Amino acid sequence: MGGNQTAAAKDLLVFAAASLSNPLKQIAETYAKTAKHRIRLSFASSSTLARQISKGAPADIYISANEIWMDFLAESIPEIAASRREVISNRLVMIAPKGSLQPVKSLDGKRLDQILGNGRLAIGDPDHVPAGIYAVEALQALKLWQVAKPKLARLNNVRAALALVERGATPAGIVYQSDAFKNKNVEVLYKFPASSHRRISYWAARVNKRHDHDVKYFFKTLFTQLAKDVFKRHGFLVN
Numbered sequence: 001m002g003g004n005q006t007a008a009a010k011d012l013l014v015f016a017a018a019s020l021s022n023p024l025k026q027i028a029e030t031y032a033k034t035a036k037h038r039i040r041l042s043f044a045s046s047s048t049l050a051r052q053i054s055k056g057a058p059a060d061i062y063i064s065a066n067e068i069w070m071d072f073l074a075e076s077i078p079e080i081a082a083s084r085r086e087v088i089s090n091r092l093v094m095i096a097p098k099g100s101l102q103p104v105k106s107l108d109g110k111r112l113d114q115i116l117g118n119g120r121l122a123i124g125d126p127d128h129v130p131a132g133i134y135a136v137e138a139l140q141a142l143k144l145w146q147v148a149k150p151k152l153a154r155l156n157n158v159r160a161a162l163a164l165v166e167r168g169a170t171p172a173g174i175v176y177q178s179d180a181f182k183n184k185n186v187e188v189l190y191k192f193p194a195s196s197h198r199r200i201s202y203w204a205a206r207v208n209k210r211h212d213h214d215v216k217y218f219f220k221t222l223f224t225q226l227a228k229d230v231f232k233r234h235g236f237l238v239n
Helices: 005-010 018-032 046-054 067-074 078-083 109-116 130-141 145-151 158-166 212-221 225-233
Strands: 012-017 039-044 061-064 085-089 092-097 121-124 152-155 172-176 186-191 201-206
Touching: 012 018, 012 046, 012 212, 018 039, 018 158, 018 212, 018 225, 039 046, 046 061, 046 067, 061 067, 061 212, 067 078, 067 130, 067 201, 078 201, 085 225, 092 130, 092 158, 109 145, 121 130, 121 158, 130 145, 130 158, 130 172, 145 152, 152 158, 158 172, 158 186, 201 212
Parallel strands: 012 039, 012 061, 121 152, 121 172
Antiparallel strands: 061 201, 085 201, 092 172, 092 186
C-alpha cells in the first residue's frame, strides 16, 4: 500500500475488531474520496490489537468490540482516555452451516448436546476475545456451560469462528448477529437474550496526535449518519 516510506507515513492506521471488517472497509472507501491521507485498516481480535498498541504499534484510531480493552489502554494513553466513545452495539447468536438445522426459540442442555453431537462449538477464545467472553457469559447464564465447555473450538477471533462454521468444519458456533447477517453460508439457530450477557458495545478512540486534523475527521466520520447507515446494513445495532 503506498510504495514508499514517505507515502506510508501519511497513511492513517486504524486498528479495529475483526467483526468490523466489512462495514469499516466501506466507510473507509467513502472517506478516502475527500481525504488527503489514505486509510489502512488492520483487523484482529480487540485484545491482540490492544496489546500491540500498548507496545508501541503506530495506530491512529482503535476500535474495540468491548470496553475492557479500551479501559486497558486508557490507563496509560491519555488520548484514548480523552476521546473514547461508544460507536455501535451488537447481539450474540448461535449459527450452523446453511440448511443443516432448524432455528430454535429456546435452548437447553439436551438440545445443545444434540446440535453438537461429536462436533465442536466454535467461539472466539474466551481468554481474550470479546465475542468468546460474551459467549461464555451467555452459556453460563442459560445453564449450558457444562455441555458446551468440553466441546469448545477456541479461535483467535470471531471471524475465524464464523469461517469454521461456514466451511461446515463444525456443527455450530457463537458469533455476533452482524457476522451472520445476510450470510448465505450460515443459519441463525438461536438468538441469545440480551440479558444473558453484558451489553455488546463497540468503542472507538484516537490513539495519538499524529495527522491530528485527519484523524479527528475520520473519527467523526464513524458517528455520522452515513456511517450509521453502513453499520445498519451490516447487521449492527446503531445507538
